[in-house]
Amino acid sequence: MMTSYMTDNGFEVAAARSGRDLDRVMASGGKIDCVILDVGLPGEDGLSICRRLRGKSTVPIIMVTGRGTDTDRIVGLELGADDYLPKPFNPRELLARVRAVMRRSTQGEQPPGEAPQSLTFEGWRLDMARRQLFAPDGAPRSLTSGEFNILSIFCQNPRKVLSRDDLLDLLHGRAAAVFDRSIDVQISRLRRKIEINLKDPSFIKTVRYGGYFFTPQVVAAADN
Amino acid sequence: MMTSYMTDNGFEVAAARSGRDLDRVMASGGKIDCVILDVGLPGEDGLSICRRLRGKSTVPIIMVTGRGTDTDRIVGLELGADDYLPKPFNPRELLARVRAVMRRSTQGEQPPGEAPQSLTFEGWRLDMARRQLFAPDGAPRSLTSGEFNILSIFCQNPRKVLSRDDLLDLLHGRAAAVFDRSIDVQISRLRRKIEINLKDPSFIKTVRYGGYFFTPQVVAAADN
DNA sequence: CTTGACCATGACAATTTGTGACACGTACAA
DNA sequence: TTGTACGTGTCACAAATTGTCATGGTCAAG
Missing domain, CATH: 3.40.50.2300 (Response regulator)
Incomplete structure (x- = not known):
């Protein structure tokens, strides 16, 4: 009990x-x-x-x-x-x-290892320490917390096909139900905020039958 | 007896x-x-x-x-x-x-003299000894004692997701009841006093399903 | 070109969070 | 003692976010 x-x-x-x-x-x-x-x-x-x-x-x-x-x-x-x-x-x-x-x-415990505070890709900067995204021109682009979570998963796993199952697992620690489209919808919402051309996304590519793929090279950056 | x-x-x-x-x-x-x-x-x-x-x-x-x-x-x-x-x-x-x-x-007692008397973040200064907050321009910003307590917990645990449970526990040493929203309300009141844009808070971010997150880097400062 | 599986997304529902209004307890002054 | 001010928890409703569904689009194989 x-x-x-x-x-x-x-x-x-x-x-x-x-x-x-x-x-x-x-x-x-x-x-x-x-x-x-x-x-x-x-x-x-x-x-x-x-x-x-x-x-x-x-x-x-x-x-x-x-x-x-x-x-x-x-x-x-x-x-x-x-x-x-x-x-x-x-x-x-x-x-x-x-x-x-x-x-x-x-x-008194310290979290072991030091997670990078910022990740940059194609001029964008994802500030992990502040949970905040900055566009190439330096302007902050506000993300909901779910959008931030997905984007940070992508930044930590760039150039890799992530299945919906992987994403759901990394997001919520749960497996995908059969008809679960929630990831698709979240991706769609995130794209709206970072892609220039929604009809031909350059950052987040769809992999048919596979999942999604984050194309940019991601570089850990000092925070400032 | x-x-x-x-x-x-x-x-x-x-x-x-x-x-x-x-x-x-x-x-x-x-x-x-x-x-x-x-x-x-x-x-x-x-x-x-x-x-x-x-x-x-x-x-x-x-x-x-x-x-x-x-x-x-x-x-x-x-x-x-x-x-x-x-x-x-x-x-x-x-x-x-x-x-x-x-x-x-x-x-957990700090030998006196080692406990920082002031914590600073983004130009603000939280004077622990006087339980007083000072804005970047040096003007005092008065906080209720509950607001001060929450802010000092955040300053001592920056850049970490703190669940409502954690916060309640650190504040009062008690667990959260199921419908307890008092933390939300206190956060809301604190935000009013330190955030510039309440619609897109920069200091205290909400982590949906998770809790709250204090974004600034906090530095202990000598008191003067 | 057709077909069927898969994906994108608008619309809506469910859930979670924000916050004004209020109640209650306490502190302090008259 | 009474009145006033203040702090904080609770509630109710508003707002934001996220999940679900349905529709229509896209793609690859034949």
């Missing part, structure tokens, strides 16, 4: 049934943002799991405890749990605490 | 018998690390005290209440309490929570 609630709210969840199970999940490679630990797990005691986790990782831990187990809760916090929640609890509260804990732990 | 217990454990305690009393203690100058607030106080309601405290201070608040219902807990947390303890509780647990809350609140 909690898994689906968290999933609905945009988290990826891996459930573990026991300490052993948890180890498996932790070891399986993916980065874990937060552990929610029920001390009432069968098998290895939750407190011991907590201590063990703390020994090898700084991952945030939220402990969920049953009623009337003051001692557990105290020991949990003293063992380095970041927060705890007595049962029964409101799912919404768990959500709020997970967010709070994750925010605290990611506070 | 609690006073002597806490004192025995190395804390300095100032007891207050009412909201009025608390104000007196808070005003008396000493730095307060944590407030333990019993909602069952006679006189001013604990929740109202909590709200009032939050309005003027970021001091950690632990609420103690007799009625251990979800609703109270959530209301308390939404009003900005940092933790919540149902009665009856074990003194040792209170101790653990006080320590946890204090650990959290000092965690």
Whole structure:
């Protein structure tokens, strides 16, 4: 139940049934943002799991405890749990605490690598840092956020055929439904704002049976 | 009883018998690390005290209440309490929570002198110390405290898409309810004060389905 | 030239966001 | 205590954006 609630709210969840199970999940490679630990797990005691986790990782831990187990809760916090929640609890509260804990732990984090701040093509400049497009004459050309998203996907994948499926996936992380024409329409709208001749588009070419193709050479540029 | 217990454990305690009393203690100058607030106080309601405290201070608040219902807990947390303890509780647990809350609140604390006193963007200057915004021409632009809070969150997280959830969380430490539009309204009010063209905002962009995005480059500046 | 699949786009619907109006709580002054 | 001003959340409706559909155009193969 909690898994689906968290999933609905945009988290990826891996459930573990026991300490052993948890180890498996932790070891399986993916980065874990937060552990929610029920001390009432069968098998290895939750407190011991907590201590063990703390020994090898700084991952945030939220402990969920049953009623009337003051001692557990105290020991949990003293063992380095970041927060705890007595049962029964409101799912919404768990959500709020997970967010709070994750925010605290990611506070100092830097996004790795440096994304270029501007991409230029045929005189146009797409300022990624400002989410703003500038025409060759320097005038800003305002795009809706969907148009900007598509254009930045093209700029990051120039001279490549992108299928509707690819585009939809890169845009929304979802697969295309069979009759989905929404990409076509968005392309049409974007063309209106950057193409000179709509009857013979030069930037965004249609690839029949294939998808779309962004023709310009794109160069990363310093931002100024 | 609690006073002597806490004192025995190395804390300095100032007891207050009412909201009025608390104000007196808070005003008396000493730095307060944590407030333990019993909602069952006679006189001013604990929740109202909590709200009032939050309005003027970021001091950690632990609420103690007799009625251990979800609703109270959530209301308390939404009003900005940092933790919540149902009665009856074990003194040792209170101790653990006080320590946890204090650990959290000092965690992100900047050694004084390192926190930039001013942040500048596109000629504007946000004076963190005075909670005051100055336009490029040097004229002060007065912001309400909510507007200031949002703007400072943006200045601390520029060029990042912040969801309404993130913003609400950073503002009040609470999760967004489904129909919560308060962020939109606050953004709208803030835009009115800093954007030149409300129809095509340049500082705060909307990211549809995503949240908001603060475009300027922000530079910490010495204060003078 | 015809055919059938595919694509472009106007028109409209659904969804999401913007914002004026209002209500409520608080602060402050009279 | 009362009156006034202010800040902020909520609501309702307006505006903007995006998705869906239908129509007509385009293209390649035969």
